[in-house]
Amino acid sequence: QITLKESGPTLVKPTQTLTLTCTFSGFSLTTNGVGVGWIRQPPGKALEWLALIYWDDDKRYSPSLKTRLTITKDTSKNQVVLAMTNLDPLDTGTYYCAHRQLQRMRGGVNYSWFDPWGQGTLVTVSS
Protein backbone atom coordinates (compact mmCIF):
# COMPACT_ATOMS: atom_id res chain seq x y z
CA GLN A 1 0.00 0.00 0.00
CA ILE A 2 1.37 3.36 -1.05
CA THR A 3 1.00 6.29 1.32
CA LEU A 4 2.34 9.82 1.27
CA LYS A 5 2.23 12.56 3.88
CA GLU A 6 3.20 16.20 3.62
CA SER A 7 4.79 18.16 6.45
CA GLY A 8 6.09 21.66 6.95
CA PRO A 9 5.20 25.06 8.39
CA THR A 10 1.60 26.19 8.45
CA LEU A 11 2.45 29.91 8.49
CA VAL A 12 5.15 31.63 6.49
CA LYS A 13 5.94 35.32 6.15
CA PRO A 14 6.07 37.04 2.76
CA THR A 15 9.48 36.90 1.05
CA GLN A 16 10.50 33.88 3.10
CA THR A 17 11.32 30.43 1.71
CA LEU A 18 8.89 27.55 2.20
CA THR A 19 10.26 24.05 2.65
CA LEU A 20 7.86 21.12 2.49
CA THR A 21 8.64 17.46 3.01
CA CYS A 22 6.79 14.52 1.52
CA THR A 23 7.39 11.27 3.42
CA PHE A 24 6.22 8.18 1.60
CA SER A 25 6.01 4.44 1.98
CA GLY A 26 5.06 1.49 -0.17
CA PHE A 27 7.41 2.26 -3.04
CA SER A 28 11.02 3.21 -3.68
CA LEU A 29 12.28 6.26 -5.52
CA THR A 30 15.14 4.16 -6.80
CA THR A 31 12.83 2.01 -8.93
CA ASN A 32 12.86 2.66 -12.66
CA GLY A 33 9.92 4.82 -13.74
CA VAL A 34 8.89 6.04 -10.32
CA GLY A 35 8.19 9.72 -9.68
CA VAL A 36 6.78 12.01 -6.99
CA GLY A 37 5.04 15.25 -7.77
CA TRP A 38 3.85 18.34 -5.94
CA ILE A 39 0.52 20.01 -6.62
CA ARG A 40 -1.07 22.95 -4.83
CA GLN A 41 -4.55 24.39 -4.47
CA PRO A 42 -5.38 27.91 -3.30
CA PRO A 43 -8.51 28.06 -1.15
CA GLY A 44 -11.58 27.52 -3.32
CA LYS A 45 -9.53 27.36 -6.51
CA ALA A 46 -8.17 24.84 -8.97
CA LEU A 47 -5.29 22.41 -8.74
CA GLU A 48 -1.92 23.61 -9.99
CA TRP A 49 0.94 21.24 -10.78
CA LEU A 50 4.26 22.48 -9.40
CA ALA A 51 7.09 19.99 -9.81
CA LEU A 52 8.06 16.36 -10.35
CA ILE A 53 11.16 14.34 -9.52
CA TYR A 54 12.02 11.01 -11.11
CA TRP A 55 13.83 7.96 -9.79
CA ASP A 56 16.93 8.98 -11.79
CA ASP A 57 16.93 12.49 -10.23
CA ASP A 58 15.57 14.11 -13.39
CA LYS A 59 13.33 17.03 -12.47
CA ARG A 60 10.48 18.98 -14.04
CA TYR A 61 9.03 22.32 -12.96
CA SER A 62 5.99 24.38 -13.79
CA PRO A 63 7.21 27.01 -16.28
CA SER A 64 5.45 29.81 -14.39
CA LEU A 65 7.16 28.93 -11.09
CA LYS A 66 10.39 27.42 -12.28
CA THR A 67 12.64 30.18 -10.95
CA ARG A 68 11.24 29.79 -7.43
CA LEU A 69 11.10 26.01 -7.03
CA THR A 70 13.63 23.34 -6.14
CA ILE A 71 12.69 19.68 -5.74
CA THR A 72 15.04 17.12 -4.22
CA LYS A 73 14.88 13.58 -2.91
CA ASP A 74 16.44 11.59 -0.10
CA THR A 75 15.97 7.96 -1.01
CA SER A 76 17.44 6.73 2.28
CA LYS A 77 14.65 8.52 4.15
CA ASN A 78 11.92 7.97 1.54
CA GLN A 79 11.39 11.70 1.32
CA VAL A 80 10.95 14.35 -1.33
CA VAL A 81 11.48 18.00 -0.46
CA LEU A 82 10.05 21.02 -2.24
CA ALA A 83 11.49 24.47 -1.62
CA MET A 84 9.72 27.61 -2.83
CA THR A 85 11.41 30.97 -2.51
CA ASN A 86 10.10 34.52 -2.17
CA LEU A 87 6.68 33.60 -0.80
CA ASP A 88 3.68 35.83 -1.46
CA PRO A 89 0.17 35.75 0.04
CA LEU A 90 -0.99 34.37 -3.32
CA ASP A 91 1.01 31.23 -2.51
CA THR A 92 -1.42 30.45 0.30
CA GLY A 93 -3.09 27.10 -0.20
CA THR A 94 -3.03 23.37 0.35
CA TYR A 95 0.08 21.64 -0.93
CA TYR A 96 -0.14 17.99 -1.96
CA CYS A 97 2.48 15.46 -2.89
CA ALA A 98 1.50 12.49 -5.02
CA HIS A 99 2.92 9.28 -6.42
CA ARG A 100 3.26 9.31 -10.18
CA GLN A 101 1.78 6.10 -11.52
CA LEU A 102 3.25 4.91 -14.80
CA GLN A 103 1.74 2.21 -17.00
CA ARG A 104 2.73 0.87 -20.37
CA MET A 105 -0.34 0.26 -22.45
CA ARG A 106 -1.30 -0.83 -25.94
CA GLY A 107 1.24 0.04 -28.58
CA GLY A 108 3.97 0.27 -25.98
CA VAL A 109 2.89 3.79 -24.96
CA ASN A 110 3.55 4.94 -21.41
CA TYR A 111 0.79 6.82 -19.62
CA SER A 112 1.10 8.50 -16.24
CA TRP A 113 -1.17 9.95 -13.60
CA PHE A 114 -1.04 10.85 -9.91
CA ASP A 115 -2.20 8.14 -7.55
CA PRO A 116 -2.39 8.17 -4.62
CA TRP A 117 -2.11 11.64 -3.12
CA GLY A 118 -1.13 12.74 0.34
CA GLN A 119 -3.71 14.36 2.58
CA GLY A 120 -2.28 17.81 1.87
CA THR A 121 -0.90 20.50 4.13
CA LEU A 122 -2.32 24.01 4.39
CA VAL A 123 0.23 26.79 4.13
CA THR A 124 -0.72 30.38 4.88
CA VAL A 125 1.51 33.23 3.75
CA SER A 126 0.93 36.27 5.92
CA SER A 127 2.87 38.83 7.88
Add this chain to the structure above:
Amino acid sequence: DIQMTQSPSSVSASVGDRVTITCRASQKISRYLNWYQQKPGEAPKVLIYAASNLQSGVPSRFSGSGSGSDFTLTISSLQPEDSATYYCQQSFNSGMYSFGQGTKLEIK
Protein backbone atom coordinates in the same frame (compact mmCIF):
# COMPACT_ATOMS: atom_id res chain seq x y z
CA ASP B 1 2.47 25.23 -21.98
CA ILE B 2 -0.59 23.12 -22.61
CA GLN B 3 -3.74 24.81 -21.34
CA MET B 4 -6.73 22.72 -20.28
CA THR B 5 -10.22 24.21 -20.41
CA GLN B 6 -13.21 22.51 -18.81
CA SER B 7 -16.88 23.19 -19.32
CA PRO B 8 -19.15 23.84 -17.68
CA SER B 9 -17.56 25.41 -14.61
CA SER B 10 -20.48 24.18 -12.56
CA VAL B 11 -23.46 21.93 -13.13
CA SER B 12 -26.49 20.96 -11.10
CA ALA B 13 -28.28 17.68 -11.80
CA SER B 14 -30.65 15.23 -10.19
CA VAL B 15 -30.05 11.72 -8.98
CA GLY B 16 -30.28 9.36 -11.92
CA ASP B 17 -29.38 11.99 -14.51
CA ARG B 18 -26.67 11.54 -17.10
CA VAL B 19 -23.97 14.18 -16.70
CA THR B 20 -21.22 15.07 -19.16
CA ILE B 21 -18.19 17.26 -18.48
CA THR B 22 -15.90 18.30 -21.28
CA CYS B 23 -12.21 19.15 -21.34
CA ARG B 24 -10.34 20.73 -24.22
CA ALA B 25 -6.57 20.91 -24.59
CA SER B 26 -4.85 23.84 -26.27
CA GLN B 27 -3.00 21.37 -28.50
CA LYS B 28 -3.42 17.75 -29.44
CA ILE B 29 -2.46 15.42 -26.60
CA SER B 30 -3.44 12.04 -28.06
CA ARG B 31 -4.99 10.15 -25.13
CA TYR B 32 -2.77 11.60 -22.39
CA LEU B 33 -5.72 12.75 -20.32
CA ASN B 34 -6.74 11.86 -16.79
CA TRP B 35 -9.82 12.71 -14.72
CA TYR B 36 -9.89 13.29 -10.95
CA GLN B 37 -12.67 13.67 -8.41
CA GLN B 38 -12.21 15.89 -5.38
CA LYS B 39 -14.66 16.09 -2.51
CA PRO B 40 -14.54 18.97 0.01
CA GLY B 41 -11.68 18.62 2.46
CA GLU B 42 -10.20 15.64 0.64
CA ALA B 43 -7.33 15.04 -1.73
CA PRO B 44 -8.18 14.33 -5.38
CA LYS B 45 -8.62 10.74 -6.53
CA VAL B 46 -8.10 9.46 -10.04
CA LEU B 47 -11.21 8.20 -11.82
CA ILE B 48 -10.06 7.74 -15.41
CA TYR B 49 -6.57 7.49 -16.86
CA ALA B 50 -5.37 7.49 -20.45
CA ALA B 51 -8.67 9.07 -21.54
CA SER B 52 -10.91 6.05 -21.12
CA ASN B 53 -9.49 3.58 -18.62
CA LEU B 54 -11.44 3.19 -15.39
CA GLN B 55 -9.30 3.19 -12.27
CA SER B 56 -9.73 0.09 -10.14
CA GLY B 57 -12.50 0.52 -7.59
CA VAL B 58 -14.24 3.34 -9.44
CA PRO B 59 -17.93 2.69 -10.17
CA SER B 60 -18.74 1.74 -13.74
CA ARG B 61 -21.17 4.65 -14.09
CA PHE B 62 -18.07 6.78 -14.71
CA SER B 63 -16.61 6.70 -18.20
CA GLY B 64 -14.20 8.75 -20.27
CA SER B 65 -13.79 9.25 -23.97
CA GLY B 66 -11.93 11.37 -26.46
CA SER B 67 -8.62 11.74 -28.19
CA GLY B 68 -6.61 14.56 -29.66
CA SER B 69 -7.80 17.75 -28.00
CA ASP B 70 -11.40 17.04 -26.92
CA PHE B 71 -12.39 14.78 -24.06
CA THR B 72 -15.45 13.98 -22.00
CA LEU B 73 -16.21 12.52 -18.61
CA THR B 74 -19.66 10.98 -18.33
CA ILE B 75 -21.57 9.87 -15.28
CA SER B 76 -24.31 7.63 -16.61
CA SER B 77 -26.65 7.71 -13.61
CA LEU B 78 -25.82 10.35 -11.04
CA GLN B 79 -25.65 9.29 -7.41
CA PRO B 80 -25.68 11.52 -4.31
CA GLU B 81 -22.08 10.64 -3.51
CA ASP B 82 -20.95 12.02 -6.87
CA SER B 83 -21.26 15.58 -5.59
CA ALA B 84 -17.71 16.84 -6.01
CA THR B 85 -15.40 18.90 -8.18
CA TYR B 86 -13.94 17.16 -11.21
CA TYR B 87 -10.61 18.00 -12.84
CA CYS B 88 -9.01 16.93 -16.06
CA GLN B 89 -5.23 16.73 -16.30
CA GLN B 90 -2.91 16.25 -19.26
CA SER B 91 0.29 14.22 -19.18
CA PHE B 92 1.36 14.67 -22.79
CA ASN B 93 4.64 16.48 -22.22
CA SER B 94 6.94 14.14 -20.37
CA GLY B 95 6.74 15.14 -16.74
CA MET B 96 5.05 18.47 -17.44
CA TYR B 97 1.49 18.32 -16.21
CA SER B 98 -1.40 20.76 -16.15
CA PHE B 99 -4.96 20.69 -14.82
CA GLY B 100 -8.22 22.15 -15.97
CA GLN B 101 -9.97 24.74 -13.85
CA GLY B 102 -12.44 22.24 -12.45
CA THR B 103 -16.16 21.52 -12.76
CA LYS B 104 -18.26 21.64 -9.62
CA LEU B 105 -21.07 19.11 -9.69
CA GLU B 106 -24.02 19.71 -7.40
CA ILE B 107 -26.89 17.34 -6.75
CA LYS B 108 -30.32 18.97 -6.91
